[in-house]
Amino acid sequence: MVKRKGILYSHAFYTLLSILFGFIVGAVLLAAAGINPALAYGKLVSGVFGKYKYIVYAFVYASPLIFTGLSVAFSFRTGIFNIGAEGQYVVGSLAALAVGVLFELPPVLHVILCFAAAMAAGALWGSIVALMKTRKGINEVLSYIMFNWIAFYLSNYVINLTVIHKVGGGEASRDINPSASIIFPEAVRDIFGGNKNANLGFFLAVLVAVIVWVIINKTTLGYKLRAVGFNNHAAQYGGINSDRAVTTAMAISGALAGLGGAVQLMGMGNRISQFSAQEGFGFQGITVALIAGSSPIGCIFSGLFYGAMKYGGTKLSMVDAPQEVVDIIMGTIILFIAVSHVLRRVITAKVEKGGRKA
Amino acid sequence: MNSFITNLGLLINATMIATPPLLYAALGSCFSERSGVVNIGIEGMMTIGAFTGAVVAYYTGNGWFAFFCGGLAGALFGLIHAVACISFQADQTISGTAINFLAPGIAVFMCKALFDNSSDSPAVDTAAKIPKLFSGIFPVGSFWNNALNNYAAAYLVFVVAAIVWFVFFKTRFGMRLRACGEHPRACETLGIDVFKVRYICVILSGFLAGLGGAYVTLATVSQFRPSIIVGQGFIAIAAVIFGKFNPQGATLACLLFGVCTGLKTLASSSNVVSPNLISMIPYVVTILALILFVGHARVPAANGKPFYKAQ
Numbered sequence: 001m002v003k004r005k006g007i008l009y010s011h012a013f014y015t016l017l018s019i020l021f022g023f024i025v026g027a028v029l030l031a032a033a034g035i036n037p038a039l040a041y042g043k044l045v046s047g048v049f050g051k052y053k054y055i056v057y058a059f060v061y062a063s064p065l066i067f068t069g070l071s072v073a074f075s076f077r078t079g080i081f082n083i084g085a086e087g088q089y090v091v092g093s094l095a096a097l098a099v100g101v102l103f104e105l106p107p108v109l110h111v112i113l114c115f116a117a118a119m120a121a122g123a124l125w126g127s128i129v130a131l132m133k134t135r136k137g138i139n140e141v142l143s144y145i146m147f148n149w150i151a152f153y154l155s156n157y158v159i160n161l162t163v164i165h166k167v168g169g170g171e172a173s174r175d176i177n178p179s180a181s182i183i184f185p186e187a188v189r190d191i192f193g194g195n196k197n198a199n200l201g202f203f204l205a206v207l208v209a210v211i212v213w214v215i216i217n218k219t220t221l222g223y224k225l226r227a228v229g230f231n232n233h234a235a236q237y238g239g240i241n242s243d244r245a246v247t248t249a250m251a252i253s254g255a256l257a258g259l260g261g262a263v264q265l266m267g268m269g270n271r272i273s274q275f276s277a278q279e280g281f282g283f284q285g286i287t288v289a290l291i292a293g294s295s296p297i298g299c300i301f302s303g304l305f306y307g308a309m310k311y312g313g314t315k316l317s318m319v320d321a322p323q324e325v326v327d328i329i330m331g332t333i334i335l336f337i338a339v340s341h342v343l344r345r346v347i348t349a350k351v352e353k354g355g356r357k358a
Numbered sequence: 359m360n361s362f363i364t365n366l367g368l369l370i371n372a373t374m375i376a377t378p379p380l381l382y383a384a385l386g387s388c389f390s391e392r393s394g395v396v397n398i399g400i401e402g403m404m405t406i407g408a409f410t411g412a413v414v415a416y417y418t419g420n421g422w423f424a425f426f427c428g429g430l431a432g433a434l435f436g437l438i439h440a441v442a443c444i445s446f447q448a449d450q451t452i453s454g455t456a457i458n459f460l461a462p463g464i465a466v467f468m469c470k471a472l473f474d475n476s477s478d479s480p481a482v483d484t485a486a487k488i489p490k491l492f493s494g495i496f497p498v499g500s501f502w503n504n505a506l507n508n509y510a511a512a513y514l515v516f517v518v519a520a521i522v523w524f525v526f527f528k529t530r531f532g533m534r535l536r537a538c539g540e541h542p543r544a545c546e547t548l549g550i551d552v553f554k555v556r557y558i559c560v561i562l563s564g565f566l567a568g569l570g571g572a573y574v575t576l577a578t579v580s581q582f583r584p585s586i587i588v589g590q591g592f593i594a595i596a597a598v599i600f601g602k603f604n605p606q607g608a609t610l611a612c613l614l615f616g617v618c619t620g621l622k623t624l625a626s627s628s629n630v631v632s633p634n635l636i637s638m639i640p641y642v643v644t645i646l647a648l649i650l651f652v653g654h655a656r657v658p659a660a661n662g663k664p665f666y667k668a669q
Contacts, residue, residue, distance in 0.1 A: 029464070033471035081451055083398075138648050139657065141451055142599055145398065146641040149589050153641075157634035277585040286455055322470035324463045331459030335438070338448035338456060 008347055011293045018336035019291070022329040029328060030321060040321040047315030048308045053193035060268060062307025063201030064089070067260025068285025069292060069299040069306075070205075070212050071122075071253045076294040077216055078249035079229040084129060084144025085257040086282025087151035088122040092258025093265045094155050095121035097272055100176030100265070101164055110179040115262055122258020123251040125151065130250035134243040140250070148282070152275055159272050171274035182266045199267030205300065208259070212296040215252075225249050257282060284310075287330050290337050306330070365624065367504030372623040374508040375578050377616030378515040379404070379570040383594035384601070384608040385515075385522045386432075386566030391603055392526070393559035394539035394660040396450040399439050399457030401591025403432040403564045404571035409465035411572030412479045412582040413472065419486040425511060425572045432568020433561050435461050440560035444553055447664035466584050479575075479582040488576045509577040511569075518566075522605040535559055539658035542665045552665055567591065596644040603658060615640040 007013050027037035048058050068085045075082035082088075095117040105113065125147055132138040158164055159173040166172050182200040184192070192198035216222040227235040228245045236242045260281060265272065288306050292298030313326035383400050390397035411428035415421055435457055442453040466477050473479055488511045496503035526532040535555050537545050542552045570590070575582050593615055600614075601607025622636040 029467060033467070035471075081449075083451065083455065132645075132649060136649055141396075141398070142595070143645060143648065145592050146596060146645050149592060149641045150638050150645075152589070153634045153638045157632055157638075160632065160634070277588050283455060283459070286452070287459075290452070317475070320475060322467045322475070324467040324470070327459050327463030328467060331456045331463055334452060334456035334459065335442060335448075338452040339442050339446035342446045342448070 008351060009344070014340040014344055015291055015293065015337060018333045018340055021336045022333035025332040026325045026329040030325060033322075035319070035321045039319050040316060040325065043315055043319045043321070044309070044312040047312040047318075051193065053195045054311070056192045056195040056198050058304065058308040058311045059202045060195070060197050060199060060307075061311040062304045063199070063205050063267065064260040064264035064281050065284055065288050065306050065310075066202075066205040066209065066299055066303030067263060068257050068281050069288025069303050070209055070285075070296055071256035071260065071282075072285045072289035073292060073294040073296060073299055074212055074216070074256060075249060075253040076289060077229050078225045078246060079232065080246065080250060080253070081141060082126070082144065082250070082253045082257070083141055083286065084126065084147050084282070085253070085260075085285045086278055086280070087144070087148035088125045088254040088257035089261040089264075089282045089285075090148075090151040090155050090279070091125050091261070092118035092122040093261030093269075093272060094151075094158055095258070096180075096262035096265050097173055097176060098158070098164070100180035101174050103180075104177060105179055107179040110177065111182055111266065114176075114180050114266060115259060118258040118262035119255040120258075122254040122256070122261070124254070125258070126250040126252075126254025127247060130247040133250075134247055148278070152278060155272060156274055159274065166271070173272045175270045176266065180266055181270070182263070197268055199263075201263040201267040204259075204263065205303070208256070209296045209300050212256070216296065221245075221248065257285065260285070284330070287334050290334055363501050364499075364504070367501040369617070369620045369624060370505040371508070372620030373613070373616045374512045376619035376623075377612050378509075378512045379573045379578070379590055380594045380597060380615055381515045381519060381609060381612040382570030382573060383567040383591055384597045384612050385519055385605055386563035386570070387595055387598045388522065388526070388563075388603060388605050388608055389535070389559040389566070390436075390563035391598060391661060392539045392658055393535045393556045394542060394658055394663070394665070395440070395443050395556055395560050396454065396662045397436075397439060397560065397563050398451060398454035398592075398595065399435065399461070400454075400563070400567045400594055401587060401589070402458040402461030403435045403567035404574075404591045404594075405587045406435055406461040406465050407432040407568030407571030408575045408586050409469060409479070409571075409582045410568070412482055412575035412580075413469075415482045415486040415576055416480055419483060421486050421488040421576055424486070425488060425569065425576055428572025428576070429565040429568040432571065433565035436561040436564020436567075437557075439564065440557045443664070444556050444560070447666065450662050450664075462584070462587075465582070469582060469584075477584050482576065482580040484580070487580055488573075509573075511573050511577055515573075516609070519605055519609045526605055531555075536658075539660055542660050543668075546668060553667065556665070567594075570594070593640050596640060600644050600647050614643070618643075 030037040030040050048054055068089055071085045072082050096114040099114045099117045129140050129143045132143050133140045164173050166174050184198050189198045224240045224245045227240055228242045232242050288299055288302045291302035309326050313323040316323045383404055387400055407428035410431035411424045414427040415424035439453055439457055442448040443450045469477055469479055488509045490507050491510050492506045534550050538552050538555045545552050574586055597611035598608045600611040618639045622633050625631050
C-alpha cells in the first residue's frame with residue numbers, strides 16, 4: 001500500500017500516463033481517418049528499430065532536440081519559460097552558417113568557431129529579452145514570441161544575401177565549408193551502420209547535459225538560479241541579485257538553443273533553406289523539457305524519444321498515414337502533463353482520505 | 359498623381375485583405391486576456407478555423423456557413439484551452455503551446471485523410487467564397503473599385519469590433535469580465551461565477567480566432583495550406599498588447615499591421631526593399647512599443663494566474 005502511494009506521487013508516473021494518453025488520442029484519430037492504428041504504430045516502431053542505421057538516425061534527429069530541451073529545462077529552473085528557444089535556435093544556426101560559409105579555416109578550429117558564434121548569437125537573443133524584463137518589466141513570454149518571428153524573417157533575409165545565397169538559384173543558402181562539418185569521416189560512419197549523417201551532435205549533447213546538471217546542482221551560480229526560481233523575493237532578501245541571476249539564466253538558456261541550431265546545421269542540414277513556416281525545434285524543446293520534468297539528464301532520454309518519433313514519423317507515408325499524427329501525439333502529451341498536477345492532487349487526496357478511513 | 363491615386367487604392371485594398379484575419383483574432387484575444395486567461399493558442403485556433411472554413415465551403419458551397427463553421431472549430435479548441443486552464447489550473451502558456459501543436463497537426467492530418475494524402479485542400483469555388491460588397495458597381499481598375507470592392511466579412515469585422523467595444527465597456531457582462539481579469543477573488547465574493555465568465559471568454563476567443571482563420575481561406579486565398587497562417591495569430595496577440603488590451607486599441611494596431619502587410623504586397627512587386635525586412639515590421643514595432651510606452655501600461659492583474667474556487 002505504501003509503495004503504491006509512492007508511485008501515485010511520482011512525476012514519472014504521470015508523465016508515462018500522459019504519453020499513454022497521447023498514443024491513445026493518436027490511435028483514435030488514425031482509426032477515425034480509416035487507418036489501422038496498429039499498422040501505423042507498427043511502422044513507427046519498425047521505421048526506427050528496423051535497422052541499425054535507422055536507430056542511428058533517431059540519435060541524429062534527437063541531437064538538436066536535446067539542446068533545445070536543455071535550453072527550456074534550464075530556464076524552467078529559474079522560473080522562466082523560454083518559449084523563445086525557437087528564435088535562439090534560428091539565430092544560432094544562422095551565425096554558424098555565416099562562419100561556416102564565409103571563413104576558410106582548419107577543420108577543428110572552424111567547428112569550434114561555428115559553435116562559439118552560435119552560442120553567442122543565441123545568448124544575445126536571450127539577453128535582449130532578459131534586459132527588457134529586468135529593466136522595463138516586460139513579460140518575457142511576449143517578447144520571446146516577437147523575437148522568434150524576427151529571427152524567422154532575419155534568417156530568410158540573410159540567406160538571400162548574395163554572399164550567402166546558393167550559387168545558381170534555389171531557395172537556400174550555400175553549403176557550409178567541409179571543414180565546419182561535424183559529420184564523422186567515412187571510416188567512423190561505417191561503425192554507425194554506414195549512416196551518412198552520423199555526427200558528433202549526440203555525444204556533444206550528452207556532454208553538455210552533464211555540464212548543465214553540474215551547473216544547476218553543484219555550483220554557486222546554480223544555487224542562486226534555483227533560489228530565484230523557487231522564491232524570487234526570498235532569494236533577493238538572502239542577498240542574491242535576482243535581476244542578474246535571471247539575465248544570466250536567460251543568456252545561458254539562449255546559448256544552449258543556439259548550439260542546437262549549429263548542431264543541426266553542421267551535422268544534418270549543411271545549409272539553411274528558406275522558411276515557409278517555423279521549423280519547430282524550439283517548441284519541440286518545450287515538450288522535451290516537460291517530459292524530462294526539467295531534469296538535464298532526463299532531457300537526453302526525452303530528446304531521444306522525440307527524435308525517434310520524428311524520424312519514425314517520416315516513414316508513416318509508406319503506410320499512407322499522415323506524419324502529423326506525431327504532432328498530435330506530442331501536443332496531447334504536453335496538454336496532459338500540463339493538467340496532470342491537478343490529477344495528482346485529486347488522486348493522492350483520495351488515497352490519503354481512503355487511508356485515514358481504513 | 360494618377361498613379362499615386364491608383365497605388366493608394368491598391369494599398370487600401372491590400373490593407374482590407376490583410377487586416378480582418380488579424381482583427382478577428384485580436385478581438386478574440388482581448389476577451390481571453392481581459393478575463394485573466396493568457397491565450398497563445400490563438401495561432402493554432404486560426405489554423406483549424408482556416409482548414410474548417412476551406413473544407414466546409416468545398417463540400418457545401420456555402421461561404422457564410424463555412425465561415426461560421428470555422429469559428430466553431432476555433433471555439434472547440436478554445437473549450438479545450440478553457441478546460442485545461444480554468445478547471446484544471448494548468449499553466450496557461452504551456453496549454454497554449456499544446457494547442458499550437460494539436461490544432462495545426464489535426465488540420466493537416468485531416469486534410470491528408472480527406473484529400474488523398476495532400477496537405478493542400480482543393481480550391482474553393484469562387485461562388486462558394488464570401489461575396490464581395492460593391493462588386494460590379496465601379497469600373498475595374500478604378501480607385502473606388504480597388505478601395506471599396508472588398509469581401510463582406512472584411513466590413514463585418516469592424517462591426518464586430520464596435521460590438522466588442524460596446525460589450526466590454528457598456529454592458530454588465532463586460533464589466534464582469536474585466537473585473538475577473540483584475541481581481542477574481544473580489545468577483546467571487548460579489549457572487550460572480552468566475553469560472554463561467556472565463557469559460558465564455560476563452561471559448562469566444564477561440565470562435566473569433568477561428569473566424570479570422572476562415573477569412574484567410576474563404577476570402578484572401580481559396581484553399582487551405584499548412585503554412586497559411588504563419589504568425590498571424592502571434593501578430594494578433596502583439597496587436598492586443600500594443601493596443602493596451604482594449605478592443606479599440608487592438609483595432610488601430612491591427613490596421614497599422616495591415617498597412618505594413620499592404621506595403622509589403624506593393625513593395626514586393628517593385629523589389630526595392632526586401633519583403634523579409636518588411637515582414638519584420640509588426641514584431642519590431644511591437645518590441646519598440648513595449649520598450650517605449652506599453653511597458654508601463656497595465657496588463658490585467660490576474661492575467662496568467664490560475665484561479666482556485668474558495669472551498
